[in-house]
Amino acid sequence: MQQSPKKLGLTAKIFIGMIAGIITGAFLQFLFDDSGDLQFSVFGIEVSTYAVLVEGIFHVLGQIFINSLKMLIVPLVFISLVCGIANLSDPSKLGRLGGKSVALYVATTALAITVAMVAAIIFQPGAGVDIPSDATYAAATAPALSQVIIDIFPSNPFAAFTNGKMLQVITFAVLFGVAMAMSGEPGKRVATLFDDLNTIVMKLVTILMNLAPYGVFALLAKLFAQIEVSTIFALGKYFALVFGVLLFHAFVNYSLILKLLSGLNPMPLFLKMRETVVFAFSTASSSATLPITLETATKKLGVSNSVASFTIPLGSTINMDGTAIMQGVATVFIAQVFGIDLTLSDMMMVVLTATLASIGTAGVPGVGLLMLAMVLAQVGLPVEGIALIIGVDRLLDMTRTAVNVTGDCMVACIVGKSENEFNSAVYYDPEAGVADEEVDLDDFESTSIHHKAD
Known part of the structure; x- marks a missing residue:
């Protein structure tokens, strides 16, 4: 009996969509210019194929x-975090989770910028670059630390939900979860509701995936x-150096940190x-990717919800590696372009400023360039130099x-392993979470029919 061909998995489909999108976009740029070389008429109106x-x-499909x-970020973070906090058997564990998570995020950020500056000093990306006479950049004002x-x-927690203020949502979710855990039977009844809501929201994530x-595409x-x-x-x-250091940090530094602190492969x-x-690559937003990141951590990597629901939303807000x-x-590049020598104390100040700013400017729009403006101002480099790199940013x-x-x-993974809230069998299982990615429409139809019959 002939076997039916194996269906493509979701991962393969996403990669096909990514490659097809890159090829299609490159082809359109080669074929048309912004004015639209190929015109056609609709009800007497000339329309550009490129624009359409x-x-x-x-544009419409991507933005939708x-x-x-x-749409899922706030309800997912709030519901998942409330469930995680309410299910913590040891209240003191919450303080350890916060301390370990923040310490690791800050340490990896400091390591990242240190490696980047050393690489920039060695490879000299700004050597021989001409400065455009019209290079200008208006730096936004960073919020004061006290205001942060x-x-x-x-x-107003509802205003925080509406405006997507993630640190405020996390704070309210933690307080709500703690109060729920301390409320006895009423808390247990509400916890059951939140567990059901969490299951439904995660299913919604699967549908969108x-x-x-x-x-x-x-x-x-x-x-x-x-x-x-x-x-x-x-x-x-400059582009190649930043890209290379990003890959080095992801594959080398992260591998060493994970192995040393958790023993995991x-x-x-x-x-x-x-x-x-x-x-993440497609959306360029850690926040927009958060629902997928959280599902990956819990269903594929074996991190318990009580840990992942805290560390992942916090990381999407303050982790700036x-x-x-x-x-x-960029700091070394701009210094080289303008012919300014950075002293050792300047470089140390860059590391310190950027590391602290990764927390202090969390959630601010355009946070990357804003943080860079703060760093440049701290060591006396011209902020206008940012205009040189915006084109490839x-x-x-x-x-x-x-x-x-x-x-x-x-x-x-590291925090979960240290708190014994980690499933190694799931982590090492290559098929973990794969079945959860499938949407069974037949099950939906049978359930609907069953309800109608009732």
Whole structure:
């Protein structure tokens, strides 16, 4: 009997969508320019094929996909974190979770920018780069540290939900979960409701993941149809160095940290992060990728929900390893372009400022360039130099987001292992979580029919 052909898995479909989107976008950029070389008439109106595809179809599909992911962030974080905190058997464990998570995120960020600056000093990416006479950049104002601390605590939790203030959502979820755990029978009844809600929201994540190949295709097709390839070539040495250090930090530094602090083989981590990395690369947003990152940590990597629901949302907000690498290379690059020598004390100040700023500017729009402006001002470098690298920052932003989400899951594994909230069998099982990615429409139909019969 002939066997039916094996269906493509979700991972393969997402990778196909990514490659197809890159090829399609590159082909459109080669075939058309922004004015649209190929015109056609609709009801007497001239329409550009380029505009219809890139600014129309691809833009709409991509934004719907991103908005759908963002739609899940606040309910997923709040419900999952409340469930995790309420199920903690030892209340003192919450303080350990927070301390370990923040310490690891800060330490990896400091390591990232240190490695980046050493690499930039060795390879000299700014040597021989001409300074454009019109290079300007207006730096946004960074919030005061006191205001950052105040803003962690919401005056109105519903406003925090509406505005997506993740640190405030995390704070309220932790307090709500603690109060629920201390409330006896009423708390247990509400905890049952939250467990059911968590199951439903995670199923919604699975549904959206099955639409990911189309969303990834649309996002990358639009990006590669618009990206300025000439800019990348002009800053080729800078681009290649940042990209290379990002890969080094992800595969070498993370492997060593994971092995030393948990004893785990890093290979399963990288293999199981494939889908999450593609999501992060496509959206260039750790927050938008958060639902997928959390599902990967719990269902594929074996981290318990009580740990992952705390460390992953916190990491998506304050973990800035990829951004720190960009800042390290960019600082040395701009200094070399303007012919300014950085002293050892200047370099140490860059490391300290960028590491602290990774927490202090969490959640601020355009956080990468804002942090870089703070770093440059701290060591007396011209902030206008940021204008030199903006042209290639979009593509690098996608790559450093992929590094950030990998770091989030690595920290979750280490913290989970140290707290005995980790399932090694799931971590080493290559098929773990794969079955959960499938959406069974037949089951939906049979359930619907059953309800109608009742």
